[in-house]
Amino acid sequence: MEDQQTEPKKLSRIQQRNRELIIDAALDVFSQHGFRGATLDQIAESSGLSKPNILYYFAGKEDIYVTLLNQMLSSWSDPLQALKADGDPITEILAYVDRKMDMTRAYPRESRLFANEIIQGGSRVMEHLQADVKALFDEKVAVIQGWVDAGRLAPVDPRHLITSIWATTQHYADFDAQIQVLLGPGDQVIDQGTEYLTTLFAKALKPEPQAAE
Template sequence: MTENTVQAKKLSRIQQRNRDIIMNAALDVFSQSGFRGATLDQIAEVAGLSKPNILYYFSGKEEIYVTLLNKMVTSWSDPLREFDADGEPIEEIVGYIERKMEMTREFPRESRLFANEIIQGGSRVMDHNVAVIKPLFEEKAALIQRWIDEGRLAPVDPQHLLTSIWATTQHYADFEAQTKVFLGQGDNVLDRGTSYLTDLFRKALQPE
């Protein structure tokens, strides 16, 4: 039974709970093992459900994986949509960095899931990226370029600016094992990281 078939039926409270349990367990497994390394047996074990129970809700691990990716990529782009064209440019960009760091704090597994998919070529998410995220990316890069042309930001490459923000903010989740070794653990690490990155980009973007 596919996800669409299940969704076409009105899910009972227990069915919705089971589906949420499966998605959460799959997020754990996929974020640690990637798509290739994950198995339905692993997902079933983490979920505490039988494999046939999982296959009632999803046709297989690929459907679970793609469902997770599409949901995550859409929500991951929400902070970028919040750029205000009428706002103060540096504050808008600093606010974006803060929102990205908050997502790193709240959704580290989702960040690692996406990173693993991209490392493996991104075939299951690239169509969505091209259709949905790329136009948004280009729109916001054009807005940043407008701010630069108006003399309200230092002359930087807008596209590389945005990808640099992605790299630096998501690093704390994607390389969590390494950051624990060098930076320690706990919320204080992300608080310090947020302060560092906002100060760094604020200085880099200040027009002369």
């Protein structure tokens, strides 16, 4: 007799709502305190659900945390993936900066969650970094290096270019408390930052004009 695989039981509307409340509350807690500093009591208080209710849906704190990371990692590399080798080099890179700032605007908690995980050693994302992100990173480094070699970009190290884009764009989310004190609150700060960074990278990447022979 063949084994029959049972499909996961479909959640009711209330159960789905409760699971979403837990995930959203956990995103707040983990993005503020990191995995080590977060507790189920904090998640329960933030979600408005009891700790036993949370443990009905998740096996524990780590189960919630890994669920959040998996949801985030599935789309975190999309902006870099969209950089096209057959496009205009500066246009493609500036569009990448713009996409990264859009993610900073839309997903600040997710950015801080990822930053906290990396600061704590990144053990729960290391497999993804090594298997997926590194391959994509190397692919786009080769694309940018090809543009540099062809004289279509100023001489830059593509590896440091990509990581500097990460650092400058995600800073607005990861250090939001500092940004609000120094630059002020509101979406206009992201707008201004986007304009500044695209101007900065455009100037840095513009190749020197070829001397006439």
